[in-house]
Structures are given as C-alpha cells and as structure tokens.
Amino acid sequence: MQPRRFERLIEFLLLAAAALSVFTTAGIILVLAVETIEFLREVSIVEFLTGTEWTPLFANRHFGVLPLVAGTLLVSGIAMLVALPMGLLAAVYLSEYAPDGVRRLVKPVLEVLAGVPTVVYGYFALMFVTPLLQRVFPQMSGFNALSPGIVMGIMILPLVSSLSEDAMRAVPSGLREGAYALGATRMQTALQVVVPAAFSGITAAFILAVSRAVGETMIVAIAAGQQPRLTANPFVPLETMTAYIVQVSLGDTPQGTLEYRTIFAVGMLLFLMTFGLNLVSTWLRERFREEYS
Amino acid sequence: MKHRADLAFRVLAMATLVVALVTLGALIIDVMADGAHRLSWQFLTSLASRRPEDAGIYHALAGSIWVIVLTGLLALPLGVASAIYLEEYGTASRLARFIEINISNLAAVPSIIYGLLGLGLFVRTMNMGRSVLAGACTLALLALPVVILSTREALRTVPKSIREASYALGATKWQTIWYQVLPMAFPGILTGLILSLSRAIGETAPLITIGALTYIPFAPDSVWSPFTVLPIQIFNWVSRPQAAFKENAAAGILVLMGLLLAMNAAAVFLRDRFQRQGRS
Numbered sequence: 147m148q149p150r151r152f153e154r155l156i157e158f159l160l161l162a163a164a165a166l167s168v169f170t171t172a173g174i175i176l177v178l179a180v181e182t183i184e185f186l187r188e189v190s191i192v193e194f195l196t197g198t199e200w201t202p203l204f205a206n207r208h209f210g211v212l213p214l215v216a217g218t219l220l221v222s223g224i225a226m227l228v229a230l231p232m233g234l235l236a237a238v239y240l241s242e243y244a245p246d247g248v249r250r251l252v253k254p255v256l257e258v259l260a261g262v263p264t265v266v267y268g269y270f271a272l273m274f275v276t277p278l279l280q281r282v283f284p285q286m287s288g289f290n291a292l293s294p295g296i297v298m299g300i301m302i303l304p305l306v307s308s309l310s311e312d313a314m315r316a317v318p319s320g321l322r323e324g325a326y327a328l329g330a331t332r333m334q335t336a337l338q339v340v341v342p343a344a345f346s347g348i349t350a351a352f353i354l355a356v357s358r359a360v361g362e363t364m365i366v367a368i369a370a371g372q373q374p375r376l377t378a379n380p381f382v383p384l385e386t387m388t389a390y391i392v393q394v395s396l397g398d399t400p401q402g403t404l405e406y407r408t409i410f411a412v413g414m415l416l417f418l419m420t421f422g423l424n425l426v427s428t429w430l431r432e433r434f435r436e437e438y439s
Numbered sequence: 440m441k442h443r444a445d446l447a448f449r450v451l452a453m454a455t456l457v458v459a460l461v462t463l464g465a466l467i468i469d470v471m472a473d474g475a476h477r478l479s480w481q482f483l484t485s486l487a488s489r490r491p492e493d494a495g496i497y498h499a500l501a502g503s504i505w506v507i508v509l510t511g512l513l514a515l516p517l518g519v520a521s522a523i524y525l526e527e528y529g530t531a532s533r534l535a536r537f538i539e540i541n542i543s544n545l546a547a548v549p550s551i552i553y554g555l556l557g558l559g560l561f562v563r564t565m566n567m568g569r570s571v572l573a574g575a576c577t578l579a580l581l582a583l584p585v586v587i588l589s590t591r592e593a594l595r596t597v598p599k600s601i602r603e604a605s606y607a608l609g610a611t612k613w614q615t616i617w618y619q620v621l622p623m624a625f626p627g628i629l630t631g632l633i634l635s636l637s638r639a640i641g642e643t644a645p646l647i648t649i650g651a652l653t654y655i656p657f658a659p660d661s662v663w664s665p666f667t668v669l670p671i672q673i674f675n676w677v678s679r680p681q682a683a684f685k686e687n688a689a690a691g692i693l694v695l696m697g698l699l700l701a702m703n704a705a706a707v708f709l710r711d712r713f714q715r716q717g718r719s
Contacts, residue, residue, distance in 0.1 A: 149611060156613045157528055163520030164529070167542045167587075170580050174552060177559030232455045239452035252456055259463055261699070263641025265670040266466070266692050269677050273685060274469045300462050333445040354547060361549025363644035364670075368677055388551050388644065395554070395648045401563060409648075413555045417548070424547040428540070 178417055181410030188404055194411065200374035200385075202408045203394075213374035214412060217384040221295045221366055222359035224380060228299025229355055233306025234341075234348065240307065241314040242336040253308075260304035268368030271297040276369065289371030289383035298365050306355045313347025313434060314340050350430035357423035361416060363388035387416050470696075474689025482690055486656045487672070491683035496691055499672035501658035502571070502651075503698070506668055507640045509575035510582060515632055517579070518586030519621075525587070526594045527616060546584035553581045554648025562649050569650040572662040577645050582635045589631020593624040630709045637702040641695065643670035669695045 186194070189209040197210015236256075240249055276293040280286050317340050325335040341348065371383025372393050385393070391409045399406045485495025521542075529535030557577030567573040597620045605615040621628075652667050659666045667675075669691060676688035 153611055153613050157524075160520050160524035160528060161534075163517050164524040164535070164538050166517060167521065167538055167545055167583065170545060170556070170583075171541055173560055174548065174556045177556050178552075181559065232458065235452045235455045236459070239449070239456065243449055243452065252460075255460055255463060259459060261638065261641075261703075262463075262466070263643070263670055263695060263699070265641070265643045265673050265677075266470070266696070269673065269688055269692060270466045270469060272677060273473065273689075274465065300459065303459055331442060331445045333448040337448075357547055358549075361551065363549070363551045364674065367644075368674065388549070391551055391555070392644060392647050395558075395650060410555060410559070413552055417552050420547065420549055420552075421544065424544050427547075428543060 174417065178410050178414040181407045182414040185404065185407035185411040189411075198376050200390075202405055207404075209408070211387075211412060211415060213376045214385060214387045214390055215415070216376050216378075217291070217366075217370070217374065218360055218386040218388070218416075220291045220378060220380065220384065221298065221370060221386055222356060224292060224295025225298035225302060225359045225362075226352075226356060228296055229302040229306050229359075230352055232299070233303045233351075233355070234310055236303065236307040237310035237314060237348075238336050238341065241311045242332060242340060256304040256307060259300065262301070264301070264362065264364040265368070267297050267301050268294070268365045271365055271369035283381060286381040287371075287383055289369065289373075290381050291370055291384055292380040294365045294369040295380065297369070298359055298362055301362075301365070302355050302358055305358060306351050309351035309354065310344070310348045313344040313351065316347065316434075317343045344434070346430045347434040350427045350434065353423050353427040353430070357420045357427070360423070361388065361420050363392060367392040387412050391416075470689050470692050473686055474691070474693050477686050477690035478693055482687075483694070486658075487667075488656075491676075491681060491687055494676075494684075494687055496669065496672060496694055498655060498658045499667050499669045499691070500694065500698075502655075502666040503640055503668040503670075503695075505571050505659045505662075505664075505666060506574045506578065506646075507636055509571060509662060510578040510639055511632060511636050513575060513579035514582045514586050514635070515628075518583050518632070519590050519628060521583070522587045522590035522594060523616060523621075526591045527612070527620075542584050542587055546588075549644075550581055550642055551644040551648055553577055554645030556580070557645060557649040568663070569652065569665050570663045571659050571666045573649055574646050574651055574666060574668075575662070577649055578639045578642060581642065581645060582639045585635035585638065586632055589635065590624070590628045593627030593631060594620060596627060597623045626709050626712060630706045633702050633706040633709070637699050637706070640668075640698065640702070641670055643668075643674055646671060647674070669698070 194209055194211055196212065197208055198212050199208035199210050200213045201208045240252065244252070271293045272288075275297055276286070276288060276290065279290075279293055280288075283292075286292065321339055321343055322335055325339045330338070366386045367389040370386060370389060372385050372389060373383045374390070375382065375384045377384060390412055394405060394409045482495045483500065484497050485493060486498050488494040521538075525535055525539060529538075554577065557573060557580075561567045561573040561576045562569060565573075567576070601619050601623065602615055605619045610618070646668055651671055652665055655665060655667045673688050673691040673695065676684045676691060679685075
C-alpha cells in the first residue's frame with residue numbers, strides 16, 4: 147500500500163475508535179428510550195411521574211416513581227450534608243494552610259477513600275455505622291437512609307475536596323497578596339477572597355458530587371432496604387432508584403414484561419437527572435477556566 | 440480575636456481531615472476484625488456453598504480475573520487509539536472537541552446505567568448472554584473515559600523535540616507515533632490502564648444489572664461462560680441474614696482489597712520506573 151494511503155487509513159481507524167464514545171452515548175440513550183417508550187405505552191407518563199405508590203412487583207400494581215425519587219433525594223441529601231461542608235473545609239485547608247508534608251500525607255489517604263469499592267462501603271454502613279447509630283437513635287431500623295447517607299458522604303468527600311482544591315489553586319496569588327496587604331488574616335483571605343473567586347469551580351464540584359450521590363448504587367442497595375416509601379424520615383427503610391434496578395436485576399424477570407421495562411424507565415429518569423447535573427457542572431467549570439486565563 | 444478565629448478555623452479544618460482518616464481506619468479495622476479469621480487457603484480454593492463454613496471465593500476470584508483481563512484487552516487498544524486521535528490528530532477540529540465533551544460527560548454517567556446499556560446491547564441485541572464477554576464489554580465501555588484521559592496525559596509527556604527529530608529523518612506522522620511516541624509513553628499508559636482496571640474490578644452494579652449470577656458453583660472456562668465476580672459474591676453474602684455469611688463477606692472484602700492493593704502497587708512501581716527513565 148502507498149504510504150500516504152496507509153496514513154489516511156490509520157487516521158480513519160483512530161477516528162473510528164474515538165467516535166466509539168459518541169456511539170456509547172447514543173447507545174445508552176437508544177437502549178433506555180426504546181424500553182421506556184414501550185413502558186409508557188402501558189403506563190401513562192402522568193401516573194409514572196406523579197404517582198405516590200411504587201408497587202410494580204405486587205399483584206396490585208402501581209407505577210408512581212415518586213417514592214423512589216424521594217428515597218434517592220433523601221439519601222443524597224444526607225450525603226451532601228456530610229460531603230459538601232467537610233469537602234470544602236478540607237479543600238480550604240489543603241489549598242491555603244497545609245504545609246507540603248501534610249499534603250503529601252493526606253492526599254494519598256483521600257485517594258484511597260475514593261478508591262474503596264462501593265460494595266465495601268455498603269458492608270461498612272450496614273455492619274458498623276448502623277449499629278453505632280442505633281445506640282444514639284434506638285428507634286432506628288436496621289435498614290435506613292441515615293447510615294448509607296453518611297457513608298456515601300465520606301465516600302464523595304475526596305471528589306469534592308480535590309476538585310474544589312483545584313479551583314482554589316487556580317485563583318491567582320495576586321488576589322491573596324492583595325488581601326494580606328490590606329491586613330486580612332489567612333481565614334479572611336481564604337473565606338472572603340479565595341472561595342468567592344473560585345466560586346463557579348467549587349459549585350461545579352458540588353454539582354458533580356450530587357450527581358455521584360444520585361447514581362450511587364451498592365451502598366444503598368445493601369444498607370437502605372428495599373421498601374419504596376414516600377418519606378423524609380431517615381430512620382426507616384426505603385428504596386432508591388438505583389437500588390430498585392438492582393432488586394429487579396437480581397430476580398429473574400423475563401424480557402419484554404412490564405416489570406422488566408420498569409428498570410429502563412427508572413434508568414432513563416436517573417440518566418436524565420445525572421446528565422443534566424453533569425452538563426451544568428461542565429459548563430460552570432468551563433466558565434471558571436475562562437475567568438482566569 | 441481575629442487570630443483566635445483563624446486558629447479555630449484551622450482546627451476545624453484539620454478535624455475534618457482527621458474524621459476522614461479515622462473513618463478509613465475504622466473501616467479497615469472493622470473488616471479485619473470480622474473477616475480475618477475466615478481467610479485461609481481453603482477459603483481461597485473452595486467454591487460457593489450453602490454452608491457458610493465450607494463456602495469459598497475461588498469461583499468469584501476466577502470470574503473477576505477473567506473479566507478484568509478481558510476488559511483490559513478491550514479497553515487498551517480502543518482507549519489508546521482514541522487518545523492518539525484526540526491528542527495527535529484532531530487537536531483543533533470541532534469534531535474532536537465534540538468527542539472530548541462527550542467523553543467527559545460519559546465519565547460522570549452512573550455505572551448502573553452502563554449496566555442497562557450492557558443488558559440491552561450486549562446481552563440481548565448482540566446475543567452474548569450473561570457471559571464473561573458481555574461483562575467485559577460493559578466494563579470496557581465504563582473504563583474507557585479514564586483510559587483515554589490517562590493515555591492523553593502520558594502522550595503529552597513525550598517532548599516535542601523527539602517528534603521533530605523523527606520528522607526531520609523523514610518519518611511519517613504514524614511512523615513517528617508508532618516508533619517514537621508510543622514506546623516512550625507506554626509505561627504511563629500502562630499505569631493509567633491498571634488504575635482504571637482497579638476501579639473496574641470493584642464495580643458491582645453494572646454486572647448485577649447485566650445479570651451476572653449471584654450463585655454459581657463453578658469458575659468460568661471460556662469467554663462465553665456464565666460468571667460471578669468478587670464484589671457480587673460479597674454483596675450476596677452481605678444480603679444473607681446469617682452472621683456466618685457476613686463473616687465470609689468480610690473475608691471476601693479482604694481478598695478484594697488485597698487484589699486492589701496489588702494492582703495499585705504495580706501501577707506505582709511502573710510510574711516510578713517511568714519517572715526515573717524520563718529524567719536520565
């Protein structure tokens with residue numbers, strides 16, 4: 147083969163590999179959409195999105211997804227109450243205070259925390275955190291939202307702190323020096339100059355963290371229970387969207403049945419929620435990059 | 440007064456880090472205390488069993504290794520090819536920019552969604568069934584964004600002068616990449632691959648969704664075999680009410696974490712060697 151044509155061929159093959167990612171996205175949307183449309187032929191979209199009972203596996207079937215959404219939001223909310231303040235504090239400390247030695251010690255620990263498989267966190271939530279919390283709240287059930295929420299928060303903390311730290315480190319040092327020159331303390335500089343300057347980057351990190359929490363599966367599948375319930379009570383068992391998909395996948399639900407399609411409909415909703423959050427996060431990060439370049 | 444607030448803030452921030460550290464410590468100690476006494480040669484070489492004291496992890500460990508090796512074989516060429524295109528060819532084109540945005544969005548899609556994709560595409564449409572191959576294809580798609588990202592970083596560390604010297608000797612673009620750039624970047628690429636596989640090996644949800652079995656009393660013998668993996672076996676044991684199975688779960692976690700540790704150590708070793716080479 148002529149060298150030039152060979153070069154062309156190679157470039158085409160490389161492009162094809164790169165385009166695979168676009169096909170993956172298209173594949174996800176297609177697979178979810180096909181089954182969701184079939185699902186919506188039998189269940190009205192109004193019932194699906196506004197119904198308050200989710201019992202597709204019972205004889206008396208209801209397809210209101212709100213209990214699953216509420217369960218997801220409750221656990222994610224608890225996780226965010228842990229991950230956001232702690233992650234931001236850790237980031238401020240690492241970016242503005244910590245000497246190099248401390249940073250070298252702490253960063254690998256955070257990486258390990260982020261790398262622990264989620265099924266391990268699930269075990270930890272069920273077997274360690276829940277019994278511990280039950281000593282404080284005796285009315286708490288063995289499956290609940292609080293314990294997986296807290297553990298999920300710890301799991302997401304490294305994501306929040308490392309992305310926020312990146313954002314704060316990108317703030318030009320001239321701003322800090324200006325604040326010091328005006329007599330500000332380190333804390334005043336950090337909280338009133340650096341954090342506001344890095345605000346869109348930090349917000350992007352927060353949103354990405356929410357998206358992670360919403361899509362997290364094994365911790366809630368193990369420690370939150372399998373009872374769809376429209377509640378804000380963190381002490382009782384409930385079910386999240388992801389845990390429902392796992393529950394159905396574990397059983398042997400035949401293809402083509404309405405039960406089988408429910409997991410794609412729930413998956414579609416989950417995909418749209420996380421995809422929307424990711425887009426906002428990307429947009430905010432891009433904007434932040436422009437501000438200081 | 441101002442400085443006292445400053446000190447209080449610093450203490451609070453450090454306390455946060457201590458909480459993170461203590462949690463990690465508690466997790467490790469808890470799992471060790473629950474499961475260490477179950478670890479034995481018998482546990483590593485026995486198959487699943489209804490009796491917790493006879494049950495072992497062999498089939499799941501073998502399944503994990505099958506799936507992860509195949510995932511690596513699929514993700515490495517695809518990931519490297521994508522990265523080469525984005526880094527060396529399509530740097531400024533709109534198409535490349537679109538692909539980039541796509542990849543960064545894919546990286547944040549929940550893993551369970553990949554499981555639904557695998558179920559619809561590989562298991563049903565392509566008729567792979569609930570096989571090792573279907574699991575590996577699913578995990579390869581999941582791992583790709585990370586492999587691409589780390590490969591691009593590795594490619595970027597190759598100095599421009601190397602490329603220019605190669606061009607000056609009359610090499611074509613592909614010859615330059617194949618004979619000069621890739622060999623130099625290879626240790627870095629491999630490090631990234633191992634790290635992304637160490638994430639994939641802990642993935643549970645996508646494999647449950649494609650229908651990997653939770654109770655399977657044999658190890659896979661081909662890419663078409665049904666299979667289970669370590670995290671699914673752990674999940675299966677955690678979900679049982681008997682305390683003895685929970686101890687098995689803890690022992691399984693120790694095996695999984697050991698595997699992760701070994702993979703990460705290999706990655707760090709490669710990275711160190713790579714850095715020393717780069718300097719000399």
